[in-house]
Amino acid sequence: MTLRGAGDGLALHGAGAPLRLLLVAEPTTDTALVLVLLTNRFPHAFLELQVEVGQAAALARLAEDPFDVVLVHVPQHRAPGAAAAEEVRAAHPATPLLIVTGSTDSDMTLWARVDGAQAMVSALPGDRAEDRALRYLDLARGLLDAQDAPTCAVDPEGRIVAVNLAWRDVTGRNGGTDELCGVGVSYLDTCDRADLDRRGSGTPDAAIVVGGLRRVLAGTLELFRHDYAWRSPDESRWFRVQVTSATINGGRGAVITHLDTTNVREIEQTLAYQSMHDALTDLPNRALLVDRLEQAICDADRRGLGVAVAHLDLTNFERVNHRVQYSGGDRVLVQVAQRLLAQLRPGDTLARVSGDEFLVLWRDLDLDDPEEVLALGAGLVTALEQPFGAADLPVPVTGSVGVARHVTGRDPERTLSAARLALADAKTRGPRSVALFTQELEEAVIGRTTLETELRKALAGNVTQFVLHYQPVVDLTTGTVVAVESLVRWEHPVLGRVGPDRFIPMAEATGLIHVLGGWVLDQAVRDAVAMTHEGRELDVAVNFSVLQLNDDAVRQVQQVLETSGLRAGRLMIEVTESAFVEDEDAVVRTLEALSQLGVNVAIDDFGTGYSSLHYLRRYPINTIKIDREFVAGIGTNVDDEAICESIVGLAAAVGAATIAEGVETAEQYAFLHSLGCQHGQGFLWSRPVPVDQLGAAIAACGDVPVASARSRTSRTSRTSRTSAGPRTPR
Structure with a gap:
């Protein structure tokens, strides 16, 4: 569209050439009103107006078709047109830019850009100086008013x-x-x-x-x-x-x-707060506690006082989540936080550092009284004694606490690490324990860490440092070997023989028990395929950790049996009685599944738990093993003899066989036989030996005389405990 006139100063190219204008419009722009505005403002101009809707279209047009002046419609403050004006100015700084504001006939106004003032001066040679001054004053006011900020x-x-x-x-x-x-x-x-x-x-x-x-x-x-x-x-x-x-x-x-x-x-303050606090309990998180620990250390050094940190871990909190679901578990954690907060003194800090772990910072302590921090730690444990959750669904929660006193010159992170090491030591002592970090503990932890590293190496790739030893199980009536128990041994190339009492608990704590237990099961079953004595096949017993009692274990046993060809009835899985208290429902499901495969199940160390009769009633038990602690008391402690007798009687009542462990003397052999105990194992017949020595060991078992039945009436009366000597400590 062209607006024709004559003699206007805007016609840079003379009366015969129009001044080419590009209008950058918005979808709502009323082009007719813009034409009226230009006609009124420049009544004698010779103008040619082109229209493009939107910033992108306008920039594309300018890239290929130069214009003398660009008009941008900005109907409102911060409308898209304002961004278009900035883009046009940045892309074509030499092209004069005019701004059209408003949307109606009464408020539509034409402005020029401040930074294009010189270009506009050259473009308006016919205007009077005072007119230009008024226009630029209007321009400045318009641009200022377009700002939302004062x-x-x-x-x-x-x-x-x-x-x-x-x-x-x-x-x-x-x-x-x-x-x-x-x-x-x-x-x-x-x-x-x-x-x-x-x-x-x-x-x-x-x-x-x-x-x-x-x-x-x-x-x-x-x-x-x-x-x-x-x-x-x-x-x-x-x-x-x-x-x-x-x-x-x-x-x-x-x-x-x-x-x-x-x-x-x-927003920044909210984000800063959230970055330093736990979302669930609103307690400080680890980062904030570290910051406060650093401040407390500086203050304590100046005032000659002590600082300590406690690391608290709730015991098996995943069971709480299983019992009351995760939302209920969250409510319990909030209650735990409130209980622990009530134990703090002014100036102390409680932080939640993970799902079920908390840190406590204690200030203003006596430098010479380590018992003070142990008492504070005990207070945290005591705070958890009463059940949590709702009244109709009480949830027991226990915890262990590790405490570390800060040592002057020590890095704060090292103090926190010391508390974590003390916590690990407390866990070995059982729930509700409090342990104080000491130098001896650190040395022991370093030793355990080294051993753990070596254990991981030994179980990586081909397992070559571990071997299985087998101990014969003897029929007490005939003296014949009927089975063997597999026992894993670690032969380290540098450390030498490492006892199972050291590496089995470590394997359980680190999760390596699954790798180790899988290897033991596979090796024992493969060895058992060829185990016979006098033409009879020998059964093999494999010890299982409670951590192995899951669906994966059932699939693994089934696969090993199918691969080896070993008959399921020849395999016995031994589980310690203490394992049953971990998660009874899961243990029952696993043992029943194993029993359905035809595998025999034995309770090891029977009588050392707290609910032995309950286990006999609920679990699919084929064999009960009498703990060596009771066998050792035969001949010296009438209570142990009575326990052995009771276990044999219980086993007979539920249709289970019995195996006595740790038999070392002929007297023990004879007494157990007289009770009706079916099987025994111990040094009386053989120590555990490698598979290549098992044949000779089984043959040597035949040299042990079969026990003859003897009367138990000659035993010391149960009323004469004093003459029987001190009871063997358990």
């Missing part, structure tokens, strides 16, 4: 020459007037007065702002920023003052903007 412009002397609507609104709502902060007032003097009036609310760091403004006006700084708090009787807010150099009235002035950063600051 903004003013100052001349080289620091006098305010323009303010925007936001400036007037904010100052007006807070008692400001044109005489105090309007056009013509010295911004520098206003700040100086505010700096002296420290009693006034809402006073920024005026001296700092004045210093920054003076540097910008002097040309030593292009941009200055400063954050300050603004307070009034009704609210508190944060602002960022930004001073930018600008050419004003022919000299170096500045545009000053006060950006409200309250929302951003609140």
Whole structure:
């Protein structure tokens, strides 16, 4: 579309060539109103107007078709058109840019860009100087009003020459007037007065702002920023003052903007709080506790007092989640946190560092009293004694605590590590235990760590450092070997023979028991295939950890039996009685599945648990093994003899066989035989031996005379315990 006229100063190319304008419109732009605006503003111009909707289309058009002037429609503050204007200016800085604001006939206005002033001067040679001045004043006001933030412009002397609507609104709502902060007032003097009036609310760091403004006006700084708090009787807010150099009235002035950063600051504070606190309990997290520990150490060193850290771990908390589901478990954790908080003294800190682990920082302790921290640790354990959860579904929770006193000069992280090591030691002593870190404990932990590393290496790849030894199981009536028990041994190339009492618990604690137990099962079954004595096949017993009693174990046993061809009835799985208390339901499911495969199940160390009769009633038990502790008391302790007799009777009542462990003397052999115990194993017949020596060991068992039946009436009367000597400690 072309607007024709004659003799207007905008026609750069003469009366015969139109001035080409590109209008960057929005979908809502009323092009007809823009035409009216241009016609009224330039009644004699020879203009050619092209229209593109949207920023992308306009930039593409400008890239291939140059225009003399670009108009951008910005109907509202911060409308998409404002972004389009910035993009056009950045991509085509030499092209004069005009801004069309408003959307109706009454408010649509034409503005020029400040930074395009010289280009517009050359484009308007026919206008009078005062007209140009009025236009640029309108321009400055329009641009300032387009800012949401309170903004003013100052001349080289620091006098305010323009303010925007936001400036007037904010100052007006807070008692400001044109005489105090309007056009013509010295911004520098206003700040100086505010700096002296420290009693006034809402006073920024005026001296700092004045210093920054003076540097910008002097040309030593292009941009200055400063954050300050603004307070009034009704609210508190944060602002960022930004001073930018600008050419004003022919000299170096500045545009000053006060950006409200309250929302951003609140978000930052919220994120900072969340980064230092546990979302569930609202307790400090590990990072915040470490920070407070560092502060406590500095304070303690100055005052000559002690600092200590406790690491608390809830025992088997996963059972709580299984019982009350995870949402219920979360509620229990909140209750635990509240109980523990009640144990703190002023200045102490409780932090939650993981799902069921807590850290406690104790300050102002006696440097010479280690018992003080043990008592504080015991208080944490005592706080957990009463059940948690709802009244109709009480949940028992126990925990162990490791305590470490901070040593001057030690890194805070090392103190936390020491507490963790003490916790590991407390766990070995059972729930509700409290352990204090000592140098001896650290040395023992280092030894365990080294052993754990070696254990991992030994179980990686081909297992070559482990061997199985077998101990014969003898029929007490005939003296014939009927089975063998497999026992794993670790032959380390440097450490030598490592006892199972050292590496089995470590394998369980580290999860390596699954690898080790799988290897033992596979090796024992493969060895058992060829085990015979006098033409009879021998059964083989394999010890299982409670950690192995799961669905994977059932699949593994089934696969090993199918691969080896060993008949399931020849395999016996031995489980210690203490294993049953871990998770009875899971143990029952696993043992029943094994029993359905045809595998025999034995209770090892029977009588050492707390509910032996319950196990006999609930579990699919084929064999009961009498613990060696009771066998050792035969001949010296009538109580142990009575226990052996009771176990044999119980086994017979439920249809289970019995095996006595640790038989070492002919007297023990004879007594057990007289009770009706079917089988025995122990040094009387053979020590555990490697598979290549098993044949000779079985043959030697035949040299042990079969026990003859003897009367038990000659035994010492149960009323004569004193004459029987001291009872064997358990």
